[in-house]
Amino acid sequence: MEQLIKDLKLQIKNALNLEELSLEEFDENAPLFGDEGIGLDSIDILEIIVLLEKEYGIRLANPKEGKAIFQSVKTIAEYVQANRKK
Amino acid sequence: MIHVLSANITSPLGFTTEENYQAVLSGCSALKRYEGLWGLPEPFAASLFTEEQKAALAIEGYTFFEALAIRSIRKALTYTSLGNDISRIVLILSTTKGSIEALGEERYYPSKAAQRIAEAIGLNTKPIVVCNACVSGLSAQLLANHLLSEGIYDYAIIVGAEVQSKFIVSGFQSLKAVSEEPCRPFDIERNGLNPGEGAATIVFARTNSEESWCLTDGATRNDAYHLVSPSPQGEGLTAAIEAAMKGRDKTKLATVCVHGTATLYNDQMESKAIERAGLSDIPLSALKGYYGHTMGAAGVLETILTMRATDDGLVLPSKGFTELGISGKVSISGKPQSTNKTAFLKIMSGFGGCNVAAMYEKTTDCGIQTTDKAKLVKSHTIKLSSEDGTSLTDIYKQQIGNYPKFYKMDILSRLAFVATELLLKNGQWSMVNGQWSVILFNHSSSIVADRQFLDTIKDAENFFPSPSVFVYTLPNITTGEIAIRHHLCGETSFYILHEKDETLMQQILEATLSATKARNVISGWIDAESDTDFECDLSMYNKISNE
Numbered sequence: 171m172e173q174l175i176k177d178l179k180l181q182i183k184n185a186l187n188l189e190e191l192s193l194e195e196f197d198e199n200a201p202l203f204g205d206e207g208i209g210l211d212s213i214d215i216l217e218i219i220v221l222l223e224k225e226y227g228i229r230l231a232n233p234k235e236g237k238a239i240f241q242s243v244k245t246i247a248e249y250v251q252a253n254r255k256k
Numbered sequence: 257m258i259h260v261l262s263a264n265i266t267s268p269l270g271f272t273t274e275e276n277y278q279a280v281l282s283g284c285s286a287l288k289r290y291e292g293l294w295g296l297p298e299p300f301a302a303s304l305f306t307e308e309q310k311a312a313l314a315i316e317g318y319t320f321f322e323a324l325a326i327r328s329i330r331k332a333l334t335y336t337s338l339g340n341d342i343s344r345i346v347l348i349l350s351t352t353k354g355s356i357e358a359l360g361e362e363r364y365y366p367s368k369a370a371q372r373i374a375e376a377i378g379l380n381t382k383p384i385v386v387c388n389a390c391v392s393g394l395s396a397q398l399l400a401n402h403l404l405s406e407g408i409y410d411y412a413i414i415v416g417a418e419v420q421s422k423f424i425v426s427g428f429q430s431l432k433a434v435s436e437e438p439c440r441p442f443d444i445e446r447n448g449l450n451p452g453e454g455a456a457t458i459v460f461a462r463t464n465s466e467e468s469w470c471l472t473d474g475a476t477r478n479d480a481y482h483l484v485s486p487s488p489q490g491e492g493l494t495a496a497i498e499a500a501m502k503g504r505d506k507t508k509l510a511t512v513c514v515h516g517t518a519t520l521y522n523d524q525m526e527s528k529a530i531e532r533a534g535l536s537d538i539p540l541s542a543l544k545g546y547y548g549h550t551m552g553a554a555g556v557l558e559t560i561l562t563m564r565a566t567d568d569g570l571v572l573p574s575k576g577f578t579e580l581g582i583s584g585k586v587s588i589s590g591k592p593q594s595t596n597k598t599a600f601l602k603i604m605s606g607f608g609g610c611n612v613a614a615m616y617e618k619t620t621d622c623g624i625q626t627t628d629k630a631k632l633v634k635s636h637t638i639k640l641s642s643e644d645g646t647s648l649t650d651i652y653k654q655q656i657g658n659y660p661k662f663y664k665m666d667i668l669s670r671l672a673f674v675a676t677e678l679l680l681k682n683g684q685w686s687m688v689n690g691q692w693s694v695i696l697f698n699h700s701s702s703i704v705a706d707r708q709f710l711d712t713i714k715d716a717e718n719f720f721p722s723p724s725v726f727v728y729t730l731p732n733i734t735t736g737e738i739a740i741r742h743h744l745c746g747e748t749s750f751y752i753l754h755e756k757d758e759t760l761m762q763q764i765l766e767a768t769l770s771a772t773k774a775r776n777v778i779s780g781w782i783d784a785e786s787d788t789d790f791e792c793d794l795s796m797y798n799k800i801s802n803e
Contacts, residue, residue: 186724189663212485216431216723224720232432 198243227255259464262335267454287438294422303452303548319355328455347383350396350416351552367754385752390606393555402767416556417455427726441516441542444581452548456557474614475499476747490529492611497533500613510597516542527584545575608736630770666705666728693746
């Protein structure tokens, strides 16, 4: 799990061009959306959906399903662990 | 005010306006479900030309996109005569992706396509390409209104054209915006748009001796909210409608022809704006159930069809609609309604946050309405060039910083962003909403983002279309980035020219500013190939007064 979280942080940082976010400061429990946390938006969700398919073979057709999954890196990691195809 | 001399629609439903109108009247739709087309893994519904139609429209030596536009213009010109002075006629081409399949070749460039189309129909003036995402077809008409009212030309040929492709469809699919069933505008069951292809032409004149349809007024406003999501309260669209309707009697409207893409967000937003603008009682027509979203052609095609139906005393049924699925109060029906009115409003909204409203009226008022010429003063200029040896990222780090979104932008938006930041640093500006416009020009469209997006879809084994890259394959996104950053809610427009023609750019700018209430505009030339290969010449203009 720890390695998966580490991988996801790097993959998300690269896929979303979060140039100024340091991996050390990237808290896996921080909310990904809204002003409080990392501050991602709707296009970022779609890009994370692409990432999950590309890296883990997970297809998420309806972005609405994603609300619970995309709360934080931690919740994404849990979802990936349970559903990954590769 | 400018006068419609003639028009044409060339679509999968027919190659003349009349064929199209009769097909729509009989309830036909060109929308079909496609599975596996162009190697796309997900099915989609679309309105596409058949192979037979394509063969009939093709012209040897031209891309299909060019041929489609040429065919439509030639048909429109058979119904009218524009006189012998071709130096008084301008061609305005509206498209989002033009000949995108020719990426890597000279024929890719939209300005090249416009030149070839202009030559094919015998023009010698410099064509202008409008690339304002989904609103392009209305933007092109408003530009014609500005240029003709200023007396710069006597006639404008507006052609909107779009050819669908793996590029466009996979991009919209990556944004989860495409439905695999025929679209259902404003309906509770709507779940996305359908791509459509076609071309439509309107020939406008400064003056006309007979009763004719006229584009009487129009306005463009930016939401300054988000690059792809419309403002939930329809801020920009409401402002555009109010500006276009100013001083006009809404009870004269036969219909409001809506954008109605059938995405969740667009239709909901439109319903809010229509209610806020006090148009809840006016019957709507949503036409994408017949043609899908013909993108660069849509604003022209839907305007022509609405003129034709209004001439016939009809408000066209909104095909695909059965049960209201929006919260704004509107009047919409899946059945035809009769009308004796002779005016309508056309509205559209698009990526980059832009919204356009245009008013049309059938009138015998044959006079020329000229606008007062705006006096523009250039107050500041920023010139950036890679010849100075500093990369864009270095300029950002050294002189700007603190805007992490910079790294998410494509190269064109980065350049526009950096230049605007430097421009605004140099002056004391009082930002008043609605008073600021952003009008940009270039040659290469969004070529770098286009190449990047193509890289994500060209390999079937590694097919992962990137939504965040696709967004930037519309060059007007640059204007949206600036609008969002500085809360600029005025007009935002992006024009593609064959070369940096300062006279033409000045004419467009002055004509636009004369006709609008904008007092300040950020405008100039912007082209970028990479972080170390770019050119930008951006200025701040202030309108002193209309003289």
